[in-house]
Amino acid sequence: MPAPTNTFKQNILAGIRQMGCWVGLAHPYAAEIAGTAGFDWLLIDGEHAPNDLRSISEQIAVLQASDSTVVVRLPNDDTALIKQTLDAGAQTLLIPMVESADQARELVRAVRYPPHGIRGVGYALARASQFAAIPDYFATADKEICLLVQVESKAGLDALDDILAVEGVDGVFIGPADLSVDLGYAPSADAPEIRAIVLDAIDRIAATDKAAGILTLDPEFIAECLAYKATFVAVGIDVLTLAGGLRDLAKNARKAADEL
Numbered sequence: 671m672p673a674p675t676n677t678f679k680q681n682i683l684a685g686i687r688q689m690g691c692w693v694g695l696a697h698p699y700a701a702e703i704a705g706t707a708g709f710d711w712l713l714i715d716g717e718h719a720p721n722d723l724r725s726i727s728e729q730i731a732v733l734q735a736s737d738s739t740v741v742v743r744l745p746n747d748d749t750a751l752i753k754q755t756l757d758a759g760a761q762t763l764l765i766p767m768v769e770s771a772d773q774a775r776e777l778v779r780a781v782r783y784p785p786h787g788i789r790g791v792g793y794a795l796a797r798a799s800q801f802a803a804i805p806d807y808f809a810t811a812d813k814e815i816c817l818l819v820q821v822e823s824k825a826g827l828d829a830l831d832d833i834l835a836v837e838g839v840d841g842v843f844i845g846p847a848d849l850s851v852d853l854g855y856a857p858s859a860d861a862p863e864i865r866a867i868v869l870d871a872i873d874r875i876a877a878t879d880k881a882a883g884i885l886t887l888d889p890e891f892i893a894e895c896l897a898y899k900a901t902f903v904a905v906g907i908d909v910l911t912l913a914g915g916l917r918d919l920a921k922n923a924r925k926a927a928d929e930l
């Protein structure tokens with residue numbers, strides 16, 4: 671019995687568009703709700719949401735019942751945290767602020783077992799092997815791991831072609847807010863100059879054997895990124911959907927109360 675098949679990895683590499691959502695409420699109950707929405711993938715954000723390994727693990731557990739693929743973004747490229755998160759059952763990782771081919775190569779080694787990498791062998795204790803219920807986990811795990819790296823700085827953009835040449839990187843996600851700021855623009859990533867740079871990067875990624883990804887809430891830019899062959903596109907953020915919806919509700923309630 672092999673490691674679970676990573677259909678998300680298969681789909682993005684086959685050019686089959688996967689539509690996703692950011693999950694930043696950092697609680698399994700909220701993740702469970704997101705898991706019923708019908709997204710192809712859900713990003714558990716360990717970088718900007720108040721998550722730690724335990725809360726990420728709890729969200730992975732509840733999302734096993736969902737048809738959405740779990741993608742976990744870690745706060746950085748720490749190999750120990752990569753090991754722990756893979757053991758917790760994540761098969762797709764998004765690593766922020768990747769700025770060189772050397773860094774990308776180290777990440778490939780971190781998600782692979784020896785002799786092709788340095789991932790520590792402890793799956794017998796872990797959800798990844800269904801607590802040793804998958805006897806062939808060690809031999810089959812590497813193939814089902816999907817490594818996505820974030821290019822979100824000028825340095826990363828300058829190194830994009832070198833990063834794309836790294837075997838074992840499956841996809842490159844363009845971080846629009848951080849990239850905008852690093853290029854001297856507002857973090858909204860709405861500037862036409864930034865959008866042109868992002869679309870050019872997506873074009874360059876899609877011209878290789880790797881997948882291009884992005885997060886944008888703007889329906890027009892979503893369509894543009896898909897037209898440029900981005901294949902993993904996040905179109906929402908749970909925190910903003912909740913906060914915005916509650917603000918509108920409160921405003922309408924106040925309006926109704928004041929009109930009487």
Ligand SMILES: O=C(O)C(=O)C[C@H](O)[C@@H](O)CO
Nearest residue numbers: 718822845846847848849885
């Ligand atoms: O730079 C970006 O944009 C991203 O990496 C996405 C943000 O971190 C996400 O939290 C939305 O702001």
